[in-house]
Each structure stands twice: as C-alpha cells, then as structure tokens.
Amino acid sequence: MLRGQMMDTPLMISGILAHAAQAHGKQEIVTRTVEGPIHRYTYRDCYARTQQLAHALVALGVKPGDRLATFAWNTYRHVELYYGISGIGAICHTINPRLFHDQLEYIVNHAEDRFIFLDLNLVELLEGLADQFPKVEGYIIMTDREHMPETTLKNALCYEDLLEGQPESYDWPLFDENTAAAMCYTSGTTGNPKGALYSHRSTVLHAMGLLAAGTLTMDSTTSVLPVVPMFHVQAWGQAYAAPICGAKIVMPGFRLDPPSLLELFNDEGVNLTLGVPTIWLGLLNHLNETGAKLPAGFVLVSGGAAAPLSMIKAYEEDHGVTYVQGWGMTETSPVCAAGGEGPGFTELDEDTRYARKMKQRRLFGVELRILDDDHNDVPHDGKSSGELVCRGPWIASGYFNDDEASKAAITEDGWFRTGDVATIDEDSLLQITDRTKDLIKSGGEWISSIDLESVAMGHPDVQEAAAIAMPHPKWTERPMLVIVSRDGSSLTADDVLAHLDGQVAKWWLPDDIAFVDELPHTATGKVSKLQLREQFKDHKLPTI
Numbered sequence: 001m002l003r004g005q006m007m008d009t010p011l012m013i014s015g016i017l018a019h020a021a022q023a024h025g026k027q028e029i030v031t032r033t034v035e036g037p038i039h040r041y042t043y044r045d046c047y048a049r050t051q052q053l054a055h056a057l058v059a060l061g062v063k064p065g066d067r068l069a070t071f072a073w074n075t076y077r078h079v080e081l082y083y084g085i086s087g088i089g090a091i092c093h094t095i096n097p098r099l100f101h102d103q104l105e106y107i108v109n110h111a112e113d114r115f116i117f118l119d120l121n122l123v124e125l126l127e128g129l130a131d132q133f134p135k136v137e138g139y140i141i142m143t144d145r146e147h148m149p150e151t152t153l154k155n156a157l158c159y160e161d162l163l164e165g166q167p168e169s170y171d172w173p174l175f176d177e178n179t180a181a182a183m184c185y186t187s188g189t190t191g192n193p194k195g196a197l198y199s200h201r202s203t204v205l206h207a208m209g210l211l212a213a214g215t216l217t218m219d220s221t222t223s224v225l226p227v228v229p230m231f232h233v234q235a236w237g238q239a240y241a242a243p244i245c246g247a248k249i250v251m252p253g254f255r256l257d258p259p260s261l262l263e264l265f266n267d268e269g270v271n272l273t274l275g276v277p278t279i280w281l282g283l284l285n286h287l288n289e290t291g292a293k294l295p296a297g298f299v300l301v302s303g304g305a306a307a308p309l310s311m312i313k314a315y316e317e318d319h320g321v322t323y324v325q326g327w328g329m330t331e332t333s334p335v336c337a338a339g340g341e342g343p344g345f346t347e348l349d350e351d352t353r354y355a356r357k358m359k360q361r362r363l364f365g366v367e368l369r370i371l372d373d374d375h376n377d378v379p380h381d382g383k384s385s386g387e388l389v390c391r392g393p394w395i396a397s398g399y400f401n402d403d404e405a406s407k408a409a410i411t412e413d414g415w416f417r418t419g420d421v422a423t424i425d426e427d428s429l430l431q432i433t434d435r436t437k438d439l440i441k442s443g444g445e446w447i448s449s450i451d452l453e454s455v456a457m458g459h460p461d462v463q464e465a466a467a468i469a470m471p472h473p474k475w476t477e478r479p480m481l482v483i484v485s486r487d488g489s490s491l492t493a494d495d496v497l498a499h500l501d502g503q504v505a506k507w508w509l510p511d512d513i514a515f516v517d518e519l520p521h522t523a524t525g526k527v528s529k530l531q532l533r534e535q536f537k538d539h540k541l542p543t544i
C-alpha cells in the first residue's frame with residue numbers, strides 16, 4: 001500500500017467551536033434561561049466563555065480522563081460545558097435528571113464523576129441524592145451570584161464566579177482523536193444503565209454525517225431549536241452540527257410546554273426542531289385547540305420512538321410542516337438514519353409518500369443489516385423483519401467498564417446489536433417494527449405493536465395508544481391495546497375495533513382494549529411498555 005501524503009490533524013471537538021467563532025462569529029445562541037429571561041450571545045462570545053471555563057476547570061484540578069457530570073437543561077451554559085470539558089481532555093457526562101433515584105445513584109458512582117454541574121431548579125434533587133455520591137468532590141450551580149441559593153451541597157460553587165476573571169483565550173491541546181469526550185448512560189429499562197462513551201472522532205464525524213444527510217436541512221440560514229434534551233444522547237448532535245454550519249441555536253431551557261415552545265419558534269424564526277413523538281403529539285393538540293400557527297418553512301424532526309401516521313399527516317397537511325423521521329439510540333450517537341424522501345419523492349402518490357415518511361434512509365458512514373435468529377441476513381423486501389445490527393465510526397464498540405454488557409452487545413463479526421426489530425425495503429429504507437422485548441408473538445407469527453398503535457391512533461378520538469403482549473394458552477401471546485381517549489369523547493372498545501377492522505390483518509385485532517387516563521412514560525418521554533405490562537400483569541383476557 002502507498003500511504004497518502006495528507007496531514008494527520010485529529011478531529012477535535014474544540015475545533016468545532018473555534019471554527020464557529022471564526023467562520024460564523026456573529027451567529028446567535030439564544031436561551032430561555034432557567035432563571036427566566038431570554039439570554040442571547042454569539043458563537044464568538046460562547047467561544048470566549050468556553051475558554052474561560054477551560055481555565056477554571058484546570059484550576060479546579062480537573063485532569064484529562066476525569067468524568068464531570070451535568071444535570072442540566074438545554075442552555076448556553078450547557079453548551080459551554082460540552083466544549084470546555086471535552087476541550088481539555090475530560091469527559092462531559094450528561095445525566096437525565098428524570099431517571100429513578102436508584103439509577104442516578106448507580107450512574108454517578110459507576111462513572112466515578114468528580115464534579116457535578118447542575119441547574120438552579122435541580123438543586124433540591126441533588127441535595128436529596130448527595131449522600132449517595134461519596135466520591136463527588138463538589139457541585140457547581142449553573143447560575144450567577146445573584147441567584148445563588150442556600151444549599152446543603154458540599155463544596156457548592158457558583159458557575160459565573162468560577163468563570164469570572166479567567167482569560168478568554170485557551171491553548172486547546174491536540175491529542176488522539178479517539179480520546180473519550182462525552183458519555184451518556186442508557187436508561188436501563190432492563191438491568192443496570194450502561195454507559196456509551198463517545199470520542200472526539202465519533203462526535204465530529206456524527207455531526208458531519210448529520211449535515212450530509214440532506215433531510216435534516218441545516219445551514220447558516222437555519223434557526224434550530226432542539227427540544228430533545230442535551231442529556232438525551234447529546235440532543236441528537238445538534239450542539240455540534242449547528243456550529244459547524246453556522247446555524248442559529250435556540251435553547252428552550254426546561255420549559256417544553258407548547259405555548260413556551262411556540263413563543264420561541266415565532267420570536268426566533270425557528271425553522272428546524274427535533275424531539276420525541278410525545279412532545280409533538282402535545283404540540284399538535286395545542287395547535288388544533290387554539291388555532292395557533294407554526295412559522296412558514298418549518299421542518300419537524302421526530303425520533304426516539306415511532307410516530308403515528310395520523311400525526312405525520314396532520315402536521316404536513318394541516319400545518320404546512322415538513323416532517324422528517326430519524327432512527328437512532330444512545331449507543332449510536334444517536335442518528336444513523338433519517339428521512340425516507342429520496343429521488344422522485346414528490347412524484348409518488350400520496351400513500352407511498354406517507355409510507356416513506358415513516359421510514360428512514362441510512363446516513364453515509366453507517367452500515368445497517370437485519371438478521372434472523374441464526375444470524376443470517378433477512379431479505380431487503382420491506383416485509384421480512386429481523387434484528388437490526390449496525391456498524392460505523394459513531395457506533396459504540398462496548399460499554400464503559402462493563403465487560404458483560406459489552407460482550408452481549410456486539411456480534412461475533414463486530415456489529416452492534418440494537419435490540420430493535422426492523423424491515424429494510426428495496427430502496428434500502430429502514431422501518432422499525434418493534435423492540436425485541438416488546439414483540440407480540442401470536443401463533444408463531446409476529447404482530448408489530450408499532451403498526452397496531454399507529455393505526456389505532458388514526459382514530460380521531462384516540463389520544464395515545466400502546467399495544468402489549470398478553471399471555472394466551474392457545475396462541476402463546478395475544479395483543480391488548482391500552483388507550484387514552486381524547487377529553488370529552490365517548491369512545492368505546494367497539495369503536496376502536498371497527499376502526500382497526502380492514503386496516504390490519506384480522507388476527508392482529510386486539511383480544512382486549514382497556515381505557516386509562518394516562519400511559520406510563522419513561523424518563524425520555526416514551527411509553528414505558530415495561531411498566532404497562534406490569535400494570536396489566538393480573539389482567540385476564542376475555543378470550544381465555
């Protein structure tokens with residue numbers, strides 16, 4: 001082999017913000033602060049403060065390889081932490097404050113976090129947990145002196161005090177691009193949470209991959225508002241991708257209710273936003289109830305769970321929104337595939353167009369396969385399903401300090417096992433049909449809970465629906481639907497069955513339908529099937 005004569009400069013996260021400060025220096029980062037008011041500054045300001053932060057971290061005694069945790073919402077200070085911490089070779093460990101307390105205890109101790117940065121309205125939560133964190137040396141409250149609360153947290157410091165007086169220029173070290181930069185634990189619905197450890201290389205390539213996806217449409221004319229939290233898989237890479245292309249970033253803080261979001265969408269000219277379907281269902285209800293409008297040219301990205309067809313159609317047809325669906329997970333940085341449009345899309349008939357909107361195309365850099373139980377490839381015909389496995393520079397090769405989980409996650413030939421069940425069609429478009437642990441197996445055949453839910457949610461009086469497997473002596477398992485009906489509706493089980501009839505195969509029709517006031521949700525805002533199965537474990541199907 002003849003070696004190329006090109007420079008071997010490492011892909012560094014610090015390089016992203018340095019680039020933004022130079023190439024897009026006047027572009028804004030706008031935040032609804034936890035303290036209340038809207039804060040705005042430029043990439044240049046952000047870069048200067050990130051350099052002050054780097055000095056402050058070194059002064060605190062932070063060393064390369066140290067883990068520093070954040071319990072924080074989407075704000076400009078959190079952006080500074082992303083860059084300042086990784087820039088000096090330490091690891092920014094984002095934590096979801098909505099996790100169960102025993103999970104938080106496990107995560108902080110397992111990661112051996114040295115310091116915790118926290119937002120003002122999470123002080124009480126941390127005060128209640130601090131006794132369980134013997135190794136944490138100090139807590140930095142992300143506010144200014146004026147808002148600094150009284151607290152029992154040991155070594156409590158004020159973020160703005162820490163930065164004050166530090167030089168605005170830092171000589172960022174260059175080191176191996178495979179060095180760890182950030183970390184995020186899975187929510188651990190089964191067993192202990194597991195830590196995905198992202199590198200500088202994986203983070204930069206993932207951000208560039210997002211920008212190359214086309215369907216995510218970001219450039220320096222974009223105003224992007226990530227509703228997806230910065231603790232939920234790095235806000236799906238937005239805080240890294242936006243500075244590369246010079247997009248304006250609008251950070252919603254912790255107010256994610258529809259009126260607060262709408263205010264920012266309209267005031268800040270937002271034309272790209274990202275989040276999980278639960279958020280978009282709530283926003284859609286609000287739009288329909290109030291007649292409020294979204295800005296023109298709005299692109300809405302949904303991921304983290306399947307979205308019902310009825311929601312996609314309502315956004316596109318009634319609200320003039322371009323809907324894009326993405327697939328990914330904590331272990332895949334997360335985005336691996338997004339948007340099913342592709343060549344010739346606009347000429348397709350309506351049904352085919354919407355069918356494509358529910359699928360996603362893989363990003364350059366990621367390889368996807370679907371496998372049967374014997375690890376043979378399943379045909380890409382859009383019908384045959386199998387376990388989705390993936391490979392690429394932003395896919396986890398294992399978990400932090402967890403050999404057993406690492407071994408289980410990777411196939412013998414080096415592919416990451418996603419635990420998702422999917423189809424891939426002739427155009428190579430991916431569609432998730434289930435999670436392996438949520439599958440419903442009836443009489444030896446699989447029923448896709450996602451499909452069943454999507455059709456059920458097409459009924460105008462169904463607010464939310466979840467399908468779960470119930471044990472059955474003859475068929476092994478049968479589907480049961482749990483439904484939240486819209487306020488004021490008098491929806492009955494027979495109405496739902498009549499609606500499903502003809503839209504799904506006869507043998508997919510649920511054996512029972514229950515109505516509840518609310519479905520249980522996970523800390524990332526998805527329906528918790530685990531909790532739902534637990535809730536209905538003593539329920540007896542009428543067909544037994």
Ligand code: ADP
Pocket residue numbers: 186187188189233302303304305306307325326327328329330331418419420432434435522524526
């Ligand atoms: P958790 O949901 O446990 O907090 P993740 O955020 O990593 O963890 O979730 C990843 C999972 O979300 C995927 O494995 C998949 O089951 C689901 N998911 C993500 N995107 C989609 C999608 N477009 N369609 C269906 N399911 C999706």
